[in-house]
Amino acid sequence: MADLLALSRRFIDDGVPQDTGGLGTANRVTLELSEVADGVAMVESFSHVVAFDSGDGLVLFDASLGPFGPAIVKAVRGWRTDPVDTLVYTHGHVDHVGGAGAIMADADERGNRRPEVVGHEHVPQRFDRYDLTNGYNAVINHRQFGGTGLTGPTGDGSSGASFPRNWVRPTLTYRDRMQRRVGDLDLELRHARGETDDHTWTWIPSRRAVCVGDLLIWVFPNAGNPQKVQRYPLEWAHALREIAALEPELLLPAHGLPIDGRDRIRGVLDDVATALELLVGQVLDLMNQGATLDEIIHSVSLPADLLAKPYLQATYDEPEFVVRNVWRMYGGWYDGNPSRLKPPSDAAVAIETAALAGGVDVLVARSLELADAGDFRLACHLVELAAGADPNDAATHRARADVYARRRRAEASLMAKGIYGWASRQSAESAAALDVGDQST
Numbered sequence: 541m542a543d544l545l546a547l548s549r550r551f552i553d554d555g556v557p558q559d560t561g562g563l564g565t566a567n568r569v570t571l572e573l574s575e576v577a578d579g580v581a582m583v584e585s586f587s588h589v590v591a592f593d594s595g596d597g598l599v600l601f602d603a604s605l606g607p608f609g610p611a612i613v614k615a616v617r618g619w620r621t622d623p624v625d626t627l628v629y630t631h632g633h634v635d636h637v638g639g640a641g642a643i644m645a646d647a648d649e650r651g652n653r654r655p656e657v658v659g660h661e662h663v664p665q666r667f668d669r670y671d672l673t674n675g676y677n678a679v680i681n682h683r684q685f686g687g688t689g690l691t692g693p694t695g696d697g698s699s700g701a702s703f704p705r706n707w708v709r710p711t712l713t714y715r716d717r718m719q720r721r722v723g724d725l726d727l728e729l730r731h732a733r734g735e736t737d738d739h740t741w742t743w744i745p746s747r748r749a750v751c752v753g754d755l756l757i758w759v760f761p762n763a764g765n766p767q768k769v770q771r772y773p774l775e776w777a778h779a780l781r782e783i784a785a786l787e788p789e790l791l792l793p794a795h796g797l798p799i800d801g802r803d804r805i806r807g808v809l810d811d812v813a814t815a816l817e818l819l820v821g822q823v824l825d826l827m828n829q830g831a832t833l834d835e836i837i838h839s840v841s842l843p844a845d846l847l848a849k850p851y852l853q854a855t856y857d858e859p860e861f862v863v864r865n866v867w868r869m870y871g872g873w874y875d876g877n878p879s880r881l882k883p884p885s886d887a888a889v890a891i892e893t894a895a896l897a898g899g900v901d902v903l904v905a906r907s908l909e910l911a912d913a914g915d916f917r918l919a920c921h922l923v924e925l926a927a928g929a930d931p932n933d934a935a936t937h938r939a940r941a942d943v944y945a946r947r948r949r950a951e952a953s954l955m956a957k958g959i960y961g962w963a964s965r966q967s968a969e970s971a972a973a974l975d976v977g978d979q980s981t
Contacts, residue, residue, distance in 0.1 A: 542570075542572065542574050542584075543574075544574050544576055544582065544584075544797050544798050545576055545797075545798055545799075545800050547566075547797055548566070548797035548798060548799050548800070549800075549801075549804070551566060551797070551850040551851070552799065552804055552807075552808060552850065552851070553804070555849075555850065556850065557850055557853075558758075558850055558853070566758040566796040566797045566850070566851070567757075567758055567759070567795050567796050568584050569584060569585055569586045569608075570584045570585075571583065571584065571585055571608065571611040571612070571615060572584055572615065573591075573615040573616065573618065573619050575619070576790070576792070576798045576800075577747065577749070577790055579592060579593035579595075580592055580593075580747065580749065580790070580792070581616075581619050582792065582798060583604075583612055583615045583616065585604040585605070585608050585611075585612060586604060586605055586608065586635050586795075587602055587604055587605075587633075587635045587636050587754070587794040587795055588602065588604070588793070588794050588795065589601065589602050589603060589604055589612050589615075589616070589639075590602065590751050590792045590794075591616055591619065591620070592725055592744070592747075593620055593622065593723075594625065594722040594723025594724055594725040595723040595724045595725075596625070596722065596723030596724070597622055597623050597624065597625030597626070597722060597723060598616070598620055598622050598623070598624045598625060598626075599624075599625060599626045599627075599628065599722050599725060599727065600616070600624055600626070600627045600628070600643065600655070601627075601628045601630060601742065601751045601753070601792070601794070602628070602629065602630055602636040602637070602753070602794050603627060603629075603636065603637055603638065603639035603640040603642075603643055603708075604635060604636070604638065604639040605634065605635045605638045605639060606634075606638035606639055606641065606642075606704060607638075608638075608639055609638065609639030609640070609641060609642025609643065610642050612639050612642065612643075613642050613643060613645075613646045617646070623647065623650070623652040623653065623655075624643060624646070624647060624652070624655040625655055625656065625722045625723070626655055626656050626657075626658060626720065626722050626727075627640060627643060627655045627656070627657045627658070628658045628659070628727075628729070628740060628742060628751070629657065629658065629659035629660075629663055629710065629740065630739060630740050630741070630742075630751065630752075630753025630754065630794055631659075631660070631663070631666075631735070631736045631738050631739045631740065631753055631754065632659065632662075632663040632666035632667060632736070632738050633735075633736065633754070634670075634703070634704055636753070636754075636794060637663075637707065637708065638704055640657065640708035641706065641708055643655065643708075644708060656711050656712050657708060657709070657710045657711045657712070658710060658711075658712045658713070658714075658718070658720065658729065658740075659710035659712075659713055659738065659740065660713060660714065660715075660731050660738040660739065660740050661713040661714065661715055661738075662736075662737050662738035663709075663710050663713065663738045664709055664710060664713070665738075666736070666738055667707040667709060670703065670704075670705075670707075671705060674703045674705065675703075677703040678703045680767040680768070681703070682962070683767065683958055683959055683962040684767060684954070684955060684958040684959070685954075685958060686958065686961070686962060686965075714729060714731070715731065716730075716731055717729065717730050717731070724746065725744055725746060725747075726744065726745060726746060727742050727743075727744060728742060728743040728744070728745065729741075729742050730742070730743065730782075732755065732775065732776070732778075732779035732782075733772035733775040733776070733779075734754070734755050734761075734763070734771070734772055734773075734775060734776035734779055735754045735755070735761070735762045735763065735771055735772075735776070736754075736771075737770075737772070739753055739754070739755065739779075740753065741753060741755055741779065741783060743783075743786055743788070747790065748787075748788055748789040748790060749788060749789070749790040749791075749792060750783055750786065750788040750790070750791055750792065751792045751794075752783060752791060752792065752793050752794070753793070753794045754793070754794055754795060755776065755779055755780060755783070755793075756780075756791065756793045756796065756808070756809070756812060756851070757793060757794070757795040757796055757856070758793065758795060758796025758797060758850075758851045759795075759796075759851070759852070759853055759854070759855045759856045759857070760815070760847070760852050760853060760854040760855070760856065760857050760858060760859065760953075761773070761776060761812060761815070761816060761857065761862070762856060762857045763776060763816060763857060763862045763865060764857050764858065764859070764860070764861030764862035764863070764864060764865040765857060765861065765865075765955060766861050766864065766955060766959070767955075767959075770865065770868065770869060771862075771865050772869070773816040773819060773820050773862055773865065773866060774816065774817070774820045776813075776816055777812075777813040777814075777816040777817045777820075778813075780809045780810075780812055780813040780816075781809070781810075781813050783809060784805070784806045784809040784810065784813075787802050787806070788802070788805055789801065789802055789805075791805045791808075791809075796851070808851055811846060811849055811851070811852060812851070812852065814846065815842055815846055815847075815852055815859075816862070818842055818843075818846075819840060819842065819859055819862050819863060819866065820866050822836075822839075822840045823836055823840060823863055823866040823867060823870075824866070824870065826839060826840070827867070827870060827871055831876070832875060832876030832877060833864070833867050833871070833875035833876055833877075834875065834876070834877065835876075836863060836867065837860060837863055837864070840859070840863050841859070842859055847859075853952075854952050854953050855952055855953060855954060856953060856954045856955065857953060857955055858952070858953040858955070858956065861953075861955065886928050887928050887929075889925070889928070890924075890925040890926070890927075890928030890929040891928070891929045893925050893929070894925065894926065894929035894930070900926045900929050900930045900933060900936055903922045903923070903925055903926040903929070904922075904923060904926045904935070904936055904939045906922055907919045907920075907922040907923035907926065907939060907943055908923075908939060908942070908943065910922065911942075911943045911946055911947075914950075916943070916946070916947040916950060919943050919947070920943055920944065920947055920960075923936075923939055923940045923943045923944075924940070926939070926940070927940045927967065931970075932974060933974070934970075934971045934974035934975050935971075937967040937968070937970045937971035937974065938967070938968075938971045940963070940964075940967040941964045941965075941966075941967035941968040941971060942964075944960045944961070944963040944964035944967070945960075945961070945964040947960045948960040948961045948964060
């Protein structure tokens, strides 16, 4: 049983970066249960499951991914055999709800009443949207996780060819706040908009504990994901400040490590809230001055010492993506450049640019020069134009695969790595297919 709180203190108090000093990372998938306080346990998974022994049944927060469900049940049952009274969804993301079927099956096998499943009223709407966009979600998760070596939506380390459809839906929903008593536990559920519009965080006053779901994930907040629906960075910051005002002594996230100590928790929440508030404030100031999205993206920044915090490193999402999400929320999709209001097709622009440059080969050569110099923003732009102008040229695709592979290695965030890695693999496969076609003719 790992001492998760001691590890958390090392990262926070000593400022030790993750993956150094033999400490590993705050985000782990061990499927092991650790008791972090009397009657409070955490199963480290993707995402974690937090369990409370109420004295009259267990209360679980989240259920992890579907394939991890049986292991979650086994870990919890190695700790307590009491019936599960309540399962709280902190939000409806697949990695938080997918394992619920295993929890229901466990209740059936033991002859227990199935637990009440509690979530915000928008969780069922999320499931409905997932059903409408099942194929699209499979595509974007393939781009985001494929080739990263991290767990994809199937939970088996693959990119995932499909997206779940069989949801264990909430049996009890609420809108703003809800009180629920289980055994000796009073649960105060509160709605917040942050990573999602259906987020629940729960205050357990008798334990001075708070279950925050993904409002804290031990990396830079997932408030800008370029392939997903709207995030809410300012409301996210407000929720963190509301949590801090309660002065909790134990904070239990769905990703990363638990944190103990009122001052330690307050400091972490303040840092994360400050980062989000600074981004939103800068973007809105520039928008109010009439700046374009391009001007804003290349102007907004955060203090380096803030980004260096072990729980704010941009290894999943990153500030530049949050900037775009703030623009989308307050400014819509028009970016301020009139040529892009009703633009020509990408292919038309690529063909015209190649003609003006003197051919696709010129664009490819310049792209590789820029990549060698470390200017990947411009290198990717030029090689993309080259591939758009001549999508059937194997040499161009090899160059595109090379440029995007190098850019992937240079990036820190998983989201950027995922998209650039996908583009590289796409062109590598195209080049191989074109080479085979040339040989057969």
